[in-house]
Every structure is written in structure tokens, then in C-alpha cells.
Amino acid sequence: MQHDLSRFAINQITTKAWSMPEAIEGYRAQGVTGIACWRQYLDDYGVGQTARHLRDAGMWVASLCTSAWFDADTAQGMAQAITANRAILDQAAEIGAPTVVMVVGGLPAGSRDLHGHRARVTEALHDLSAHALQTGVKLGIEPLHPMYCGYRSVINTIAQANDLCDALGDTASGLVPDVYHCWWDPAFRAELQRAGAERILTFHLCDWLVPTRGMFDRGMVGDGVIDIAAIRGWLDEIGYRGVFELEIFSDLDWWRRPGEETVRIAIERCAPFVAQLQEV
């Protein structure tokens, strides 16, 4: 069966054991031409070599994951994070990624000042946005599930992310919603409507497992309790015509499987939710 995968990308953390060239070839071999790249693989393989390989393989890039964390409690530390993130925006431009997914980091070590740190992160993103405009690569604000507030991101709701995009401007920034992070949120649909289609830079899919066995136990699309069909409907409603990325963190299951198997099942499971909208 021929699936319409033209809007579909696999986020390469999903096939964690694969190197950059293995992921490129492994996805392409099964007809997936979209990839979201992670920095550790990019650094290992080299930015120039990655860019050439992607081009030669006919791949397109959904995003580069992720930003360096803004988790310092000194002005100097935040300035270093901004510098690091400027370099990441440059890397993204070189591989043709339209977006760097901003995972902004949790609280600085030893800090309990969540409110203050959120304000400092906003300020740092402001400073960074000038370089986003220069490179043409957008800051993709991804709200992370509240369970990651302590040590991965202090931006935890799509409403916060929309507020940030309002402040940063849509030329420099946009949203990266993820069903895993947002599915529980009573405001999820309303905040997608507030964002509108143009602000959504890429859209992450996976599933929430019941029971969830740990902090990195995401499920394959279809194995959990998220109503992805309904959410796809909300996106169609607002006219979203962009990318769907499968992104699975799974130290207990999917990260232990061969990449080929993960890609095969990913295509079967995601195809119903990622096809072009058939206009009637």
C-alpha cells in the first residue's frame, strides 16, 4: 500500500541507536524523506557532510533538535547559552532546517526561583531572536510537559509558548506543539486556534501510555490514550498544512528495537494521521 508521506518526518531520536547516515539511509529506504536532526548525530557526522548527504539522498529537514539549555543563574552563563544557540542556528541554516526546536532548560542548579527564571529565559530568547532573523531559522518554542519543569524546560504550557511567540514575533519564532506534552491541557485546542496555522512550525506525534513506567516512556502512535484523530481534525480546522514529526523517547521499548522495525511500524501507524488533506 502506498502511503502519502509527503508531510511526514521522523525525528531521529526515535531511532536512537542509528548514526546520522544510518538514519538518513534507513528512513529513505522505506520512503520517509523527512527527518528532524539531533545535534549529537550532526556533530558526530559533521555539518557539511550531513548537508551533502541529505541533499544527495533527496531528504528534507523538519527541524534541528534541540537548543542549548538556558539554565544558568548568572548573566555570564546566560550569555554563554545565547552564544551556543547562535552557533546552533547557524548549523540549522547549513543543513536546511527551518527551525531549531527550543528546549529551554529547567531551573538553574540549586534554584527554586521558577517565576524569575521564566522571566530570564524570555529575555534570553529575545536576545537570541536577532540571530534567528539573520539566519532565517526560526526559534521553535516547544512547551514541555509539566513533568519536565524541574530539569528540562520551564516552558510547560502551549499558552506560555503562544505568549512567548507574541513577544518574540512570528518572523523570528513559532510553535512546536507535541501531543505528548499538550494532550492533557484543557486549553490545547483553543491555543492551537489562537496560534493559527502559520505559527505552527512542525507538529510532534507519539502517544501517552497507560500505565507510564517512567520519565522516558513514550508510546508509538496508536498504543496510548491520546486522541490523535481528533487533534488532527483541530489542525485541519485551522488550516495547518505543515509537517508531522514522529518523536519517541523510549528507553524501555522502542530504543531497544532495530531501527528498521521502528520505521516500518511508524509508517503504518502514522500514515492515517499525516496525509495531505483531501479538499472536497
Add this chain to the structure above:
Amino acid sequence: MQHDLSRFAINQITTKAWSMPEAIEGYRAQGVTGIACWRQYLDDYGVGQTARHLRDAGMWVASLCTSAWFDADTAQGMAQAITANRAILDQAAEIGAPTVVMVVGGLPAGSRDLHGHRARVTEALHDLSAHALQTGVKLGIEPLHPMYCGYRSVINTIAQANDLCDALGDTASGLVPDVYHCWWDPAFRAELQRAGAERILTFHLCDWLVPTRGMFDRGMVGDGVIDIAAIRGWLDEIGYRGVFELEIFSDLDWWRRPGEETVRIAIERCAPFVAQLQEV
């Protein structure tokens, strides 16, 4: 050092290995006269015997934990849950608990209809509220962290809980905020202000550990990143004069320690945050 523990209760799940009489005697031995009871211990020891022992020991009851889950997807299943919860309200009245902490359950098995199920839970709580009025025991709406949305509670923000209290009325219901469930929420302070002091039936303390190692890995007050001093300040601001309950779920640490040790450390750590406000 003599601590002011007049507003302090220990939620008995914190000393999971102790039976009801062991918890009563173990808390009292160290000067804690407040207890939040859990149903499994109550059922084991018997409601009448528990009520007598509490009275003889000079203990007061902060709450009874928890409601039966409203996680059915049939009218009959929800009616059974309502009946079960009526009986729990009766038990609470008998042991002098002013509140049953409502943990409403996650999605029904096999369901992905989060929006619809939230509506059904609201309706069921409405049906139950008549019995709350009859018994004089309030429905204590506890929003649970979004990480528990799948299988413990579909009420996940303090805003949702305040909406529910608005609908149910403050004579039948109130809030049970818990720092663990709410600390990440940008609206936490504003929603406490919206609630006002009278709506808060009891207030749960513990801490969020970094890193968090699993779904039941709460920390002792002081060991994590929650700014409990600031939150206590917000409660003083709105004139809250009610109870502080320590409630720790910790299969990796505190549940493995002797109850005496947990109580001793709990008193040391919580005392600065639970004392009566010194009016100036």
C-alpha cells in the same frame, strides 16, 4: 525545640508501612496530632475502632483519602462509583474528617475521549454533592499533576478545580491544592487568590526532586525545587489559616524508611512552613 504543629497533619500514606493504630500512635508520640487517613487502613482497622482510637488519642482528622474513581464509561459504572463515594462520605463523617479528597480517576479503559470524560466526571460530582451536603463532609477537589491524567485523574489544573468548585458550590465542595501537582503552573498563585482562603480545605506539602526517577518519587520538604516559603507567603496573603498536610509517595526512598524516622524528619522540615501566622 518546641515546634508549633497546631496546623500540621501527616497524611498516612507517607508512612505507608504503618497500620492505622501504628500511625496514630507514631504521630502522637512525636507531637503530631493531625492525621489524614487513607481508606485501606481505615477498612483494615474498622471505622468504629478508628474513630474511638482517634478520639482517645486526642487526634484531629485533616481529610479522608481518597474517593473511589469515576473511571467508568457507562452510566451504570458511574452510578456505582457515586454509590461507593456516598459510603466513603459516610465513613469520613464517622471519623470526623471534614473532607474526602476527590481523586476522580483517569480515562475509562480503552477510551481516548478526555473531553467527554471530564464532562461525565463533572456530572457525577454534581450527583454526589447532595450526599456531601447531607453528611456535612465536603468534596475536596484535588487537581492531580498532568502526568497522572492517563490513569489517576482527569482534573489536572487548579483552574479546572476552581471551575468545578464554582459549579458544585462552596457548601458542598472545596479545593485541595498540593504543591507537587501545582508548582509548575504559571497560574498557581492567581488561582489560589481566585479560590480565597475559605475554599481551601487542606493544603498538601512535599517536594519535587531533580532528577525525578519515576512516577512515585516525591521528595521530603526541602529536598527539591519547590519554593515552599513563597507559596506559604501566597497563602498568608489570602488569609489561609487552615491545615498543612505532608503527603509523600516515594517507593524508592521514604516508603522504605522506618516510620519514626520519617515523622522526625518531617517535623524538622515542615515546622518552618506550617506554624500559625504571627500577626504583627
